[in-house]
Amino acid sequence: MGIGVLYAMAAGLMWGLVFIGPLLLPEYPAALQSFGRYLAFGLITLPIAWMDRRQLRLLSKSDWIEALKLAAVGNILYYLCLASAIQRSGAPLPTMLIGTLPVVIAITANYRNAQRDGSIAWRRMLPSLLIIFAGVACVNSVEIAALQAASDKDIQTYIVGGLFALVAVACWTWYPLRNADWLRHHPDRNPRVWASAQGVATLPLALLGYLGLWIYMSVSGQDFSMPFGPRPQYFITLMLIIGLFASWLGTMCWNQASQRLPTNLAGQLIVFETLAALAYAFILSKRMPEPMVLLGIILLIVGVVTALRVKPQAIH
Numbered sequence: 001m002g003i004g005v006l007y008a009m010a011a012g013l014m015w016g017l018v019f020i021g022p023l024l025l026p027e028y029p030a031a032l033q034s035f036g037r038y039l040a041f042g043l044i045t046l047p048i049a050w051m052d053r054r055q056l057r058l059l060s061k062s063d064w065i066e067a068l069k070l071a072a073v074g075n076i077l078y079y080l081c082l083a084s085a086i087q088r089s090g091a092p093l094p095t096m097l098i099g100t101l102p103v104v105i106a107i108t109a110n111y112r113n114a115q116r117d118g119s120i121a122w123r124r125m126l127p128s129l130l131i132i133f134a135g136v137a138c139v140n141s142v143e144i145a146a147l148q149a150a151s152d153k154d155i156q157t158y159i160v161g162g163l164f165a166l167v168a169v170a171c172w173t174w175y176p177l178r179n180a181d182w183l184r185h186h187p188d189r190n191p192r193v194w195a196s197a198q199g200v201a202t203l204p205l206a207l208l209g210y211l212g213l214w215i216y217m218s219v220s221g222q223d224f225s226m227p228f229g230p231r232p233q234y235f236i237t238l239m240l241i242i243g244l245f246a247s248w249l250g251t252m253c254w255n256q257a258s259q260r261l262p263t264n265l266a267g268q269l270i271v272f273e274t275l276a277a278l279a280y281a282f283i284l285s286k287r288m289p290e291p292m293v294l295l296g297i298i299l300l301i302v303g304v305v306t307a308l309r310v311k312p313q314a315i316h
Contacts, residue, residue, distance in 0.1 A: 004260030005269060011253035012272025014245045018079060019095055019277035020284055021242055022086040028229050029217075030083035035210040036235065038075050040243030042203025048248070049196045055189075059197060066182055067194075071202040074175030075247070076209065081168040089161030092293060095281065096139045097165040099274035102304050103129050104173050105267025112177060128307035135299030138292045176267055180258040191255030199248055271304040 021033055049056060059067075085094040107125065183191060214226045228235050257266050278297060282289055289297065 001261060004257045004266070007253045008257035008261070008266060008269035009272045011250045011257060012270060012274075013276045014250040014253070015273040016276025016280050017242055017246045018082065019086060020280045021238060022083045023281065023284060024238060025229075025231075025235060026087065028235065029213075029224070030087055031080055031209070031213050032229065033083045033239075034076055034080040035206050035213060036239040037079060037242050037247065038071075038202045038206035039210055040239040041075070041199050041247035042206055044240070044243050044248055045196050045199025045203070049200050052190075052193045052196050055193045056197060056200075058189075063182070064197070064201065066178070067197045067201040068205075070175060070179055071198050072205055073171050074179065075198070075202050076205055078168050078171035078175065081164045081171065085161040085164035085168060087161070088157045088164065092139050092142070092278070092281070093158070093162055094165040094168070095274055095277045096136045096296060096300070097162065097169055098172070098277075099271065099300050100132055100136060101169060101172055101270045101274075102268035102307065103132050104169060105176060105263070105270070106265075106307060108173055109177060109263040109267060125307070128303045131299050131303030131306060135296040135303060138296030138299060142290050142292045172270075176254075176258065176270075177263060179255070180263045180266065183255055183259045184263075187259065191259050192252045194255050195248060195252040198251060202247075265308070268304055268307050271300065274300065 018037070021037070022028075022030065025033060082094060082098070085097075103125070107129075110125070183189070183194065186194075210227075217224055217226055224230075257269065261269075275297070278289070278293075288294075
């Protein structure tokens with residue numbers, strides 16, 4: 001279990017990188033960043049998949065269909081919504097909404113996987129749930145206050161960004177549950193190979209999406225220099241870095257954690273992603289978090305630590 005927690009921490013630290021991509025490329029459409037990241041992920045996976053080709057051949061048709069579903073929802077749709085949210089609302093709001101995933105996944109897993117992973121009494125979950133939502137409220141109060149003097153359009157943009165973030169939360173509530181199902185049902189399979197399978201499944205989806213976006217932007221007459229935008233070297237380098245660390249290596253570490261930990265415990269450890277994302281965002285902006293944001297971060301940590309102290313009870 002200790003090794004599983006370390007793998008979850010490593011995954012979170014690398015996943016935090018995806019939150020600063022939209023901030024570093026504000027002039028790039030969210031869809032281009034999403035397809036670009038996963039196109040890089042798929043291309044990086046190809047030589048790794050070649051080395052794992054013998055084990056990949058052991059996967060059945062249903063396994064590949066599952067990998068394709070996970071790639072579509074947990075990779076492309078999730079990051080498309082997340083990047084859209086960050087570009088519209090800034091980093092703190094989407095980061096803190098994603099920060100509710102530990103509790104959301106724990107509650108969902110408590111309903112769904114109680115027989116397999118054990119159950120937690122709902123009254124024992126309530127304290128951590130309330131603490132984490134209080135943290136989200138603290139951060140959002142700072143963001144909304146900054147928009148009070150803005151136009152209605154800016155406030156609407158902020159709200160739309162929040163809605164995109166909620167869709168991202170839904171995608172990444174579904175993904176770890178389904179991913180853990182496969183890993184727990186195949187304990188003899190290497191989690192690294194499953195990460196490679198998802199990379200291979202992601203590649204055609206990302207390629208089709210990238211080409212479709214290119215055609216759409218050309219037909220609609222948008223003033224954007226495709227295929228790599230106004231800063232091609234910077235864009236390509238950043239997509240490769242995120243594709244390698246946040247996508248392949250992060251997925252591999254998460255698979256290792258998912259195979260070792262109960263889902264309602266592993267899900268709570270996504271807090272490492274939230275904390276890493278907030279730290280990277282404030283480092284990038286070269287400023288300290290406001291007192292209310294800092295209070296929100298502290299509440300988030302306290303809430304998840306409180307949740308971790310509640311252990312699932314086996315159902316007999």
